[in-house]
Amino acid sequence: MDTLKILLLFLPFLGHALQADETNALAWEVGYELRWEDFRGVPPADKTVAATTASGISYSFKTKGLPGQYTLDYEVVAYFYPEKSWYHPELSNAGVLMHEQLHFNITELYARKMRKILSGRTFGGNVRGEVREVFSKINRELKVFQDRYDLETDFSRNQQAQEQWNKRIAKRLEESHP
Template structure:
């Protein structure tokens, strides 16, 4: 009996750990990040006060019935709490807004990707085409994330920070039709 209890406890702890590792928060317009979302362990030697891990997920399926091709897809942007962290912060609201922009940049590229897929005409190389599109938007997202941090010196240049916040919000509005 004790052995069965031990096995059950071990199984439950593995399941909980696996669930925690895979935890993700889907981007939602009226649900901004809060500091309690940042659950990862801070990188001690990092000069930064916080780190946001966000990205785009993509899945799709293709079928053809009576000669009519159908492409189903899901493109989402996520924040990964276990890979995102914070240290002691003085300007908490200001830095949280900076981290939110990182998440918003992921959502912006998810919307751009949805737009591209909605305009995609199914061809012979569907798998290759879709993988190429995903890579294109993932690379663009990463490049914008880096430019954001570079231009703002990781949030230290407040004037640039405010320009970026406004720019990303305007871009999200431009692609509002492609919100998930």
């Protein structure tokens, strides 16, 4: 049996695969909405950014089946990292918090996408490498999507675009299975 646990940590303009540490992390849950109290990181002195959400995808798996025809028992979870997430209270409001919530929701959408890929696939002899390849692809797509979200909403300042994204992401979450 092969077991591996990795996560994607999303910070604006940055994505990294790191050893997973979910000790203080919040797993994405239907109905849970982030609160400013969840943002426990120390904000930088530079106040050009109101808030930052650190969220990521963590996965682990075990192989089953015959060589060349492996399937997986797996877990894929979207996490929010309070100690790496921060905000400037004087620059932040309910609109900024909703913007940050959507970053976390987008991470969950890509966790669901990864679950779907892993569930419908068999793996060859290099399962770890094949799963890492799936993860890397999801990671790249997630980063592009998160960057597009920030660009189109102007980091929550374009309220009309923000509302469109709120509806789009809510619909996608509703249509996809956790």
